[in-house]
Amino acid sequence: MLKSMYVSKWLRWSGLVLVVMLLGACAAGPDVPLSEAPAAQAEPRYTIGPGDQLNVFVWGNPDLTVTVPVRPDGRITTPLVEDVQASGKTPTELARDIEQSLAHYVQNPIVTVTVTNFVGTSTEQIRVIGQAVQPRSIPYRVGMTVLDVIIEVGGLTEFAAGNRATIIRGPTGAQQAFRVRLSDLVTRGDISANVPMQPGDVLIIPESWF
Known part of the structure; x- marks a missing residue:
């Protein structure tokens, strides 16, 4: 009887150790050197290029809202904003640049740039x-x-x-x-x-x- 109790306790203790070891292995993951781990890919960002067609929307100012092509020199011209560099920028970056230029004429301008025809750099x-x-x-x-x-x-x-x-x-x-x-x-x-x-x-x- 006593021997059976010892065997039962030993089996329960062995099972507990095995579970702990398995959980530890799962948490640690495979033993792969860091140099071999795949690098995380950056989220792709579209960069405007010559030939792209852009819609420049100025909130509350329909007269300033236009659709324009990006010229071969990489620039665009919109009402009140001449020859702003567009090529090499994201639509968001270009929108902020146009807002800066329009701020001389419009109070707190809000600009959104949308690429309607894609060519890219x-x-x-x-x-x-x-x-x-x-x-x-x-x-x-x-x-x-x-x-x-x-x-x-x-x-x-x-x-x-x-x-x-x-x-x-x-x-x-x-x-x-x-x-x-x-x-x-x-x-x-x-x-x-x-x-x-x-x-x-x-x-x-x-x-x-x-």
């Missing part, structure tokens, strides 16, 4: 050159893949060597090249060839040798 575009039906620059969208890009440019030409296509990525001087299999993706439906794109990527589609 060159660092936020994806450029497609070579054997695409419509090679051009297209605005980057969050989550865009190489298949989205091919659809945007109308597909590949009959002379394209799709499986020898290359993505050039990174700033000048530190660029990397990645081979992509566009023919397998487009003609065979090989979804494993559908790779994600990043802002500033250049997709080069060479011509077939035959």
Whole structure:
């Protein structure tokens, strides 16, 4: 009887220790060096670029509310505000700048800037050159893949060597090249060839040798 009591207590104590150890392991998480942990991605912010169409809304002042394009020099002109720099700024940053300028003429102006037609800066575009039906620059969208890009440019030409296509990525001087299999993706439906794109990527589609 006494022996059974000791065994029962030992089993309960062992079970408690095991539970504590499991909880501790769960709290600590996997033993991964910090250098290998994935970096948190910053929330994407759209930067205005030449060619963008902007709606500048001034609350309570319809005469000052306009829709204007961003000129090739990156500036816009609105009523009472001439040649304000827009390219390279977010819509919110531009709105604050316009408010500052309007404050000389309007009491406590409230401005909202909305991008109605997107082009973006060159660092936020994806450029497609070579054997695409419509090679051009297209605005980057969050989550865009190489298949989205091919659809945007109308597909590949009959002379394209799709499986020898290359993505050039990174700033000048530190660029990397990645081979992509566009023919397998487009003609065979090989979804494993559908790779994600990043802002500033250049997709080069060479011509077939035959």
